[in-house]
Every structure is written in C-alpha cells, then in structure tokens.
Amino acid sequence: MTELLLFNVTNGLIIGAFYVLMALGLSLILNLSGVINFAHGGFLALGGYIAFTMQPFIGFWGALLLAPVLVAVLGLLLERTMIRRLYGRDPLYSLLLTFGLAFILQDFTRYVWGANGLPFTVPAFLAAPISDQLFFVTWYRLFMVAVVAIAVGGLFLFLRYTRTGVRIRAGTLDLETVSVLGVNVGGLRAYNFALGIFLAGLAGVLASGQLSLVPNMGDSLLMPSFVAIIVGGVGSLPGTLLGGLLIGLASGLVTLFWPSAADAVIYVIMAIVLLLRPRGLLGEEGMLG
C-alpha cells in the first residue's frame, strides 16, 4: 500500500508537471493579453507532428528543440496578422477567434498528416524503465519532468532577470503604465504570445512520446490546463505552477482509490477553490476581473 501510494504521488507529480507546461503557456498569454487561447491544443498537436516529420533528418533531440520553435514562429505570425487586432476588445472576440483557429489547426493537421495515428518513437534508452523494481518510472518520464523543470526554471529566471521578462511581468500587473513608460506593448505581446506557443509546441513533442500522435491529441489536455489556471489563480504564474501540480497529484491519488473519478476530481477541486477562495490559491483580487 505504501508503495502504491508513493507511486501514485510520484506519478501524479509527473502528470502535473505536464499540465504545468501546457498551463504556463496559456497563462502567459492570458495574463498579458487577456486572450484565452483555445487553439493551444492545436499548437500542441502541431508541435508533435512537426517533430515527427523532422525526426528522420535531425533526430529526436534536434526535433525536440526545433519543432517548438517552428510552432512558435507560426504562432507569432498568427498573432501579428489576427489576434493583435483584438487586444483591448471584449475577451469574447479573442476567445471565438482562437476557438475557430483550433478547428482550422486540427483540420490542417489531419489534412497534411492524415487522420490515422502516427508512430512517434523516442530514443531507446529513454523508452525503458530506470530499474526493474521501479519499472513504472521510465527514463522518458524523468526526462519529461526534467524538461518541464528546465523550461519552468528558465521561464521564471527570464521573467525575473531579463528586461523583456520584467516588462512582461509589469505588463501583467499594469499594462497602461508600462505603455506610458515607452515600452512597445504590441511587440511585447507578440513576443510573449510566441513564448506561450513555444511551450505548447514543447509539450506537444513530449506528449507524442507518451500518447498517440493524432490530430485531436490536444483536446484532452486543454481542459485540465484551464482548471490548473483557475485553481492557481488567474494572473499568477506561480499559481499556475501550483495549480498544475495540485490537480496532477489529486488525480493521481484518486486513480488509486476510485479510477473512474480521476478526471472528475479536478473539477471538484476547482469548485471547492471557487467556493472558499474565489480568486484562486495565489491569485490577487481584482486581477482580470
């Protein structure tokens, strides 16, 4: 029993780490631009597919680095041409736009790569357990957690110590002042959007090693990421981090006792948080409504 408990805790954190990666990207975009990016799952799948296509030429490692960059470039393009026009308008519009974009990305992926799942392969040494005892911890899972840790650590360092990072954070708190101070808000938002999409692409490559690479693979990952943001508190990146880990852990634990409630539990947590602490665990009152 202890062993099972230990396992489920570890496992929950691994899943949570993955949600974090997805949710941080969403959160970045939401915080600075007020856009709920419904197309995040579409970008995620695209990351996986691009990596699949590039893998024979530049190997897994090259694809892991390059695929998210390409997805981010696409994200940047879309931001510059369309999403940019919606800043400052009712969030309704950006939501509908990304909603439509999600359809288009999914259909595009299906059109280009086909509807059937594709066999994405990870390097053999990663796709193996670390020991016979701990067979459920594969090197790949550890690797995923490491990548997420590096990405999250890098992101927080970036936001803290670089000029752009500080501006993004400041913009989240008070965009008007930042703008008055002479910062190019448009550029900042574009940069920030691309960063968020980069994280989605990265999550996509990582997920492809574990899940089935299909055009709608992002669908089932999108909602838990939304919940992670709500639980952590809209507007707070550390909150998103906490929220992601928390719901991962909770669903891991519930799987042990009551598997069929594993998905539902995260919504129960959300409801409880909303009841007791409406702004989310680390959210601040007044931010983004």
Add this chain to the structure above:
Amino acid sequence: MAPAARMRLLKLAVIWVVLLTAPYWSAPIGGYPALCSRVVILGMAAMAFNLLLGFTGIMSFGHAAFFGLGAYGAGLALKFATSSTILAIIAGVLLGTIAGALLGALVVRRRGVYFAMVTIAFGQIFYFIAFRWNTLTGGDDGLRGFARQPVGIGRWLLDIQHNDILFYDFVLVVLAVVAGLMGLLLQSPFGRTLLAIRENERRARFLGIAVDLHIWLAFVASCLFVACAGALYACLNNFADPTLFNYNMSGTIVIMAVLGGFRAFWGPMLGAAVFVVMQDYLSSMMQNWMWAVGLIFMAVVLFFPRGILGVLRRRASA
C-alpha cells in the same frame, strides 16, 4: 399606434410567418423538417444565452452544461417517469435551472475572462458525470430508449412523435412561450436594470443596485431557457449523449449569438439559421469541413463583430 411600435409589430409578424412556413419554403432549396427544428432549438438556446451576453454584458462559455442538463432531464423523465412530453420538458428545465442556480452562485462575482474561464469548466463537470454514471445515463453510449410522445390538447392528439412537421410546430409553440417570457423579462424593470449593469457596472453599483444578485438572477433565467432548448433537443433526436456538454457546444451557442447580432433580441435566431445551415451544407460537401467552420468563426470576429443584424443596421442608418 406609434410608428415605432407598428414597425416592431410588423417585424414580429414577418419573423413568425417566416418561422411558421419554414418547413415548406425551405424544402425546395435543400431544407428538411428536422433541420428546421434544429435551427429553432439551437436558436432558442442562443437567444437564451444572449440574455447574458447581449443584455447583461456577461460572457458565459459554459452554457452547454445547462443545454445538456435540459436534454438529459427530459430524456430521463421520458425513459423512467412519464409518457408526457410536456412534463419531460419541465423536468429538463428544472434540472438545468437548479444546476444553473447553484453554479451561478459560484461565479457570480467573477467578471470578464475569469467568468468565461470558470464557466468553460462547468460543462466538463457534467460531461464527466454523464460519461461515467453508466447505469443511469448510458455513459459514452448515450441515453437511449426513450421517444417523444404525442401531445394531447383536449380531445386532439397531436402526433409529434411521428410527424416531423407537427413536431416542428410544437417547437415553435414552445419558442413563442420562451420568447414571450424573455421579452417580458427584458421589458420589466428587472430587464432595465440588467441593461444598466451592461452599460456601466460601476455606476449601477453606486446607484445601490445589487449587481451580483441581478447577474445571478439573469444567469438563472438564461439557464432556464437554455435548458428548455436542451429538453427540446433531446426530443428532436430521441437521444442525449455526453458530447452535448462539450465546450464545442458552448462555442456553437456563442458563435450563433454573435453571428446573428447579440445586440438584437432575434439576432441569435438568425445566427443559428445561418450557422446550422452552413455547417449542414459544408459537412456534406467535403470531408475536411471543420476548417471552413473555423473560418466562419474568424470571419465573424474580424469582419462582423456586431453580427449580421449589426451590419444591416449600420447600412440602414448610414
């Protein structure tokens, strides 16, 4: 009668004549009764949703939850409890309204993006309940084994079960009731208060209006009417399944309202007609049709943010 009032009456008459004759004039151009019913039912849902978006200024992205509850409520009632279609619809409405009242209380103090985010998750809650509670809801296979029943009025028995056009007429009767109630609601002092909140919430608050309470009441009313549409939808298909709760359903409701024009009472109905017919047409024309629907979403946002009626009105006043 004042010209404005006469104009309004005329418009109303035109709308109802178009609706009443729809199964007949739409047939030669590729329509069919079930499509007409679908348009009116989804349009009703979009109009109900629009109580919030258009007339209170609140953006909910989780109305699939209450639409689905209405459907399941009606379906379960028909399957286990009653052979009266009308009672079943009432059951669906009750289920959706109660859930709306409870969940509405959770989010009523949130605004903007936050409100939208939280309501998105609402649909998922019921999705999982419907999905997992196999014994009651049929799980992923959906709720089956019920059928809408003929409706008796006095000594008349209307066979809405087998006659698709009679069912369509039945849907229109319900629409008349729902639209009438919504119209009265919006004309009432309560409706005026909602408009005040939409225009300037802070001022409304300073005027001593219990803003949160009003938003909550509007939310509940909206859920009530959406649930009614959901109940009819279950009767249309003789079926309910978990995808009703999917956020795609919520998105569809929102886009229909925006496409038609959410500042107008009947705008969402127009949007539903255009959207449903277009989707029906596109998905028959090609295998990869989702991108085209996606393009509709984007085109509306980028080029017609006020919807079709918004464009027409601007034309008219220009």
Add this chain to the structure above:
Amino acid sequence: MKGPRLPSRRSLIKGSAAIGAIGALQLASPFIISARGEVPLRIGMIDPLSGSYAAVARSEVEGAKLGVAEVNAKGGILGRQVELLVEDSANDVGTGVQKAHKLFERDHVDVLFGDVNSAIALALAQVSSAAGKLHIVTGGHTDGITGKDCHWNVFRVCNTTYMDADAVTQVLVDKLGKKWFFLTPDYAYGHTLQAAFVKLLTKLGGTYEAALAPIGTNDYSAYLIKARASGAKVLIDLMGGGDQVVSIKQFTQFGLNKQMALGGALFELESIQALPANARTGWWTMEWYWNQPGVPHVAEFVANIRKGTGKTASARHWFGYVAVRSVQLAAERAKSVDGVKMARAMEGMTLPPDVALMPGTFGYRAGDHQLMSSVMVGEARNPPPGDNPDDLFKVTALVPGEKAALPVDESGCTLRYPA
C-alpha cells in the same frame, strides 16, 4: 420506441384543410418527380469523418466508394446507377441523427450505412427502422446492434464484440496461459466485452483480475502497476482505438512486454500502424486482413484500394465494400429496393467469393442479421526490412463466424417486421 405506432399519421395532416394543402406542396419537392427507373439508387452513408474515429471512418467510405464504382461500371443495381451520399456524423449522436433525417427526408435515400461509433449506429437504427429502409451497420461493434437492440431492417458487416472474444480466447489460453489481467474501458462496451471473455476463460479453467480505465485516459501507469502486481501472465488490453495505442505504447515503455504477454480482441491495422515498431506485439483478432495468399479476388481488391487511395486495404475498407455489394445482391434477389423486401432477401443470403474476400461460405444470419464472416486470429508483427511495411499481422487461425458467435436465441434479438 414506446407505444404503438399511431395510424393517424397522414390523417392528422389532413385534419386541417390548410395544412393539407401545404402537405401536397411538400410532396411536390423536386426529388421524387422523375420516374423511378431514371433515378439513381441512393445510398446514404453516415460515418464520423472528423473526431477520434476519423481514420477508420474514412477507410470505410473509401471501401464503399470502390464498391459503388465497381457496381456502376457493371450497369448498376437493377439497371439504376448507384449514388453514394456521404455525411459526417462528427462522432456526435445529435449530428448523426440529424444527418439521417436529412438523408431520408430530403435526399430520399433507399439504403443507409453507418456508423463506426456504436452509440450513433444504435441511434441511426431508430431513424432508419421508422423510415422503413434497409440499414447496414458497417463498423459499430456493440453486441446490441444485432442483439437486444436489433431491428428488422438493420444488418451488420463487422463482428460483434462477442465473436472477437470467443475466437481469440482459445488461442490466448493455448499460447499464453490462463492467468489474465484485463485492462478494460469503463463503459458499457468494455463491460460487455470483458464479461464475454470472463465467461469463456472460466469455462477453460482460467483466473483473472481486472482494472477499469476511463475512456480517454492519458496515463496507464496506475493500471499497469496493478497488472504486474497481480502476477498475471498476460495483459488483455480491451481499450479501443487511440486508447489502445496509448496503453500499449506505455506497456512497452515500462518494459512489461518482457514480463507479460499481450493480447485481446480487436487490434485494427490502423492502430498497429500508429504504434512504434517495438510495440507491435501480441495476439489479437482481425476481422479481415489484406495479405491472404491464394484466396481468390483478394489481391485484386487490395490493388484497387491502393490505386484509389494509396493505402493498404484494412478491414474497414472491406466493411464499406461488402456493404455496397450486399445491397446489390439483396436488391437483385428481391428484384426491388423496397426496405422490407431487401431485408427479407438478405436474411440467409451468402456472399460470393468476390465479395467475401476470405475463405469459407458465409452470409447474414437470418435470426439476428449478423454477418457470419470468419474471425482471423493471429499475432501482430513488425515486418523485417524488405517486407511490405504494412504487413503487420500474421493470421494463424481462421475461426468460422457461426462457431464464434452466440447462438441467435442467446443473442437477445427478436426481429419484428412492420405489419
């Protein structure tokens, strides 16, 4: 449907003169004005072309299209050209039912095909039986379609889940032993399938443990841990489609393939293709397989599919093809495209070799309308370099459908033709 069907359907319309007049207008819609002989025979096909089942659904449509092209090239059905109207159910019951109404009410199709999704197939059956038209379920596997929810007008090409379970059980026991662990999707279909397996396994003296995993699970480690802890010799993976792919992928990554054998019921070509090379293992059933050396007409069919689509034919292509050819055979037997007459003609009708495309003689069973095709049992394989990369399965046994299926009186099906 509840209650007796009221006879007053038409008379109610005539109840009011005005409505009656409009009813006449309805009949004058442009689709039924020309004489019957000139009108093409219309087959409506509803399948989830978008959503999770898109890949297999599209294969079915491709197969049906090939069937239609062949039939038309040889003069059509009863002298009428065949027209296939394909509609997307988007893997959503409401959409599927609406499309069925569209096909019947507006397009006046004579026959309906579909759906891959069993829930939608069952909902479509309600509509098609009320419309009085022949309906062939191409790829929905739930037992109920030709079991307790059967209809007089509904026939099924693909197997019941029970047939797949029955056919593979003996092989699994012989090859892999009697100590099983089930990984079962937690909904009606999964429960039925597991129950079927359990019944067969316990008859052979086997023991089992099981874990129920929700559909759409992304992480199977918790269940796989239980599987290993149980000490079972074989993991029976009953998850469907994408879930099966994910669970087998993780099973392999955990190195469990070195400790446990793998098996189950269906493992479709489309699913094996989606797995990395080292995960293509285990003992399964196929409902039809393209590589059948020496069986007449098969190579030709495979070549035609490849010519039309560039793909290797899968069982789904065969389903669509068989459905179209069955309509042809039934119509010619009945000398009519009337729903009741064709349904009667199809009962007990055997498929000729160029339709069956597998050894043996079989047809649609009269009692429940289930096609009694043989179940192919075998092992998933990873083709060595130089082999056809789609040769992913090795058929080792062919179990006749009659042997694998439940007898009609146990299927729960009672057919009631309209009076």
